[in-house]
Amino acid sequence: MNRENGKSERAPHVAACPFCSLLCDDLIVEQAGGRVRVLKNGCGRAVSGFENPDGPSQPRLKGKPATIAECIERAAAILRGARFPLYAGLGTDVGGMRAVLSLAERTGGALDHMHGNALQRNIGVLQDTGWMTTTLTELKNRADLIIFAGTDAVSTHPRFFERLVWNQESLFQLESNARQIIYLGAGLNTKPGRSPEGRKPLHVRFDPPRLIEIVSALRALLAGHRLQAAAIAGVRIPVLNSILEKMKAARYGVLAWSTAELDYPQAELVVEACVELVNDLNASTRFSGLPLGGNDGAMTANSVCAWQTGFPLRTAFAAGYPAHDAHRYSIGHLVASGSADAVVWISAFRAAPPPAAKPLVVLGALDTHFSEEPDVFIPVAIPGLDHAAQLVRLDSVVSVYLERQRTSPLPSVAHLLTEIQNAL
């Protein structure tokens, strides 16, 4: 990186993108005039993330400009006075999570991610029944049938089809153009599911919260039961039977769901039904689930928490040791009930609104807007853009090393939390 007039320059090079949990690491970016530009392989989300200006970085105390040192001191004072602080948002990298866990343990706090509700719908099922799942490279090379249950994948992971479905070549003579795509649900962007040759996906439409009925009916039909009804959630039985036949005939089918989009009470039952359907199909063929999600560092936060404490997120150190409770230690419950008496909100990848809580410390993207200024606001560096970072991909198997792409004066979450802990 060479620097002229204080502006750093770097010729086009490969970079990894931290702005969704696909963690695409084939972007070509350059740095010119202090700005990063995405030249190739960037989706809209990546472009707006990378090209986000490195703006004013003034930390604030209740809206008033302050130094970082003053903010650290104030944050430490808030935590010293808190009986049960909540560390929430958790949009950060592996290094940031290590620091969060250390501080949360020291202060007897609780942990939950901004996508905690979505995460928990998967974690709850994993803890109850387990599952059979696959990862992105398997999908790309093997899947001859991909069923999207209540999700279109691209709304949360824009390059899903481009990178993983309509790839020109695959390992096992699978004609990627011949892949069958089925969408279950409504309100989905099904355009990316059209093959490059123009073959349309099958779209089975019904009221989205009735997905549980569709998946359960498929299970019942697979088990050989006859259904009395002529239609389930408005979908005629012969249509369900034809889907089932495709599933049974698939050599390697994948059933994808996204718990962020299953946003209604008892949605974990849908996940459980999907898991059981996949398990049943494996009696005769190969089929795998693929839970989509994990944006804003959710997979990273959950993984680091799990290996360091033994539990997934929604874990608290109030008793002096980690304890996990999916309800009691959720952001929603801790804030609404007032049991958390201070909140540290962390969102380094993008501006995400913190919950209405007091006192509130925010380590957030510099363009975070507040309806009411928090007690402490420190704009933080973006992992994988302003500092090198490690992040865990959505399949929770692969992790990616992201190089620093620009010089930023902003501190990292890890650095700030370590300083706050030192100041306790």
Add this chain to the structure above:
Amino acid sequence: MLTRLSGGKVYDPAHGVDGEARDIFIRDGRIVAPPSGGVKPGHEYDLSGAVVMAGGIDIHTHIGGGKMTIARVLLPEDHSAHPVGSGRITRSGSGLATPSTITTGYRYAEMGYTACFEPAMLPLNARQAHMEMEDTPIVDKGAYALLGNDDFLLRLLAEGREQALINDYVAWTLETSQALAIKVVNPGGISAFKFNQRMLDLDEEHCYYPITPRLILQRLAQAVFDLGVPHPLHVHGCNLGVAGNVDTTLKTIAASDGLPLHLTHVQFHSYGTEGDRRFSSGAARIAESVNSHENISIDVGQIMFGQTVTASGDTMAQHRNRARAYPKKWVCMDIECDGGCGVVPFRYRDRSFVNSLQWAIGLELFLMVKDPWRIFLTTDHPNGAPFTTYPHLIRLLMDKSYRNERLATIHRGAAAMSTLGSLDREYTLYEIAIMTRAAPALSLGLTDRGHLGLGAAADITVYKEHKDRERMFSQPQFVFKDGELVVKNGKVIKITHGGTHVVRPDYDKRIDRILRPHLEKYHTLGWENRKLRDEEIVGDGQGRILIAKCTPPQTA
């Protein structure tokens, strides 16, 4: 500063020292010669009567990587039941079968172990495996990279490509995943399962690639040998857990054709089909074969009764075992055209005929394999039992009357099928020091570990003599890691950070020409990201990379 450990009974098999009272001097983390006249040690520990050994080395323990974290999330009950509070200097954690990483480091150190090796690191999960190991304090770590179910290698073999190319690929894998050795799990079987093949024996053909497990095994063993990697190919064979697999295991030993092989958790691969229940011990046949094949080493994978979880790369076997899950939940994953993982919780019961016989088979293997330099003490943590059962296992090996007491409590039908009661052997402290220190270090190529010679790293464990060996081995009086006193009376008193052992064999870098296009075309992780950088392991200075030397045969 010079430290003197005086008067302990030293067991240092690498130098033939068998319980003689000796002084050991430590300076700057190393064992040094006695000072010339007049130099006073800054610190002195009077160890008269105590037993002194090098720090323990666990050659096969699942401590880091995605499947362990899946197992942790799968089993909140294991963690709720075993909380570990924060201490004055120690961090909190939880779990017995799959302890959290920080707790794992403390427990190993508190048991007198100073190095542990994760035996099943998928190259595409290597980054996370190392991140977890970096969060495992005090002990040194290292990992074996899994090959033999990755489509790149299977393709090369199916195309009949030359050995030199295989060697380069194996070396590239070791380098980029920062591994110490190579392991193969159910050669070809994990891949075959993705094509819906449910069984694959040593000489059966993979349903997609026209190759057999035997070929995969031989080519990988050859590669490891040619590259001069100190640890032989680490083999989890075909047909894990299947009654009658003793024949497969014997054929696997024969297939080695003189090349060094390490067969892991052999207990799970030593089952015959005799008796009314068509399940019997094959331990005697395995032991006889190991005894007569100098090129073979094994670890046992002893089971203990109680709740644990089995975590393995062997999806073919784990999917078969899912019906036995306890509690009733399990995970199987196909991973990245690289491998797989299967996590099945399990409770071994002393009232079960099969579990009881498994327990006896493990002990039979320990007692019938004669050379302690070629058999290592493992429970295949957590698959047979958590590593914290090692002191109990040591007592079973060292104390025949205790062993027979325990034998009397297992399923009677199993006890009747086992020769265990007639085996009189009792391991000596010297033999324990071989199988838990000197031999693993030698096998892994850790030249400055596992012994107490001049220049060795001062990883030293001191036990108070006790006739109850379980008590003795579960609470060392002192543990020194790189010369620092980290454990006193079985409790961590200082937190340090160990290094990561790796190998860096020489190879022809032109492998990139065929490997890079393959990965870029078919994979989803970029070329640059396949290589784990040293700085990712060293971190902010807590980690260290320790390179074990490779000695290819032509230069040896």
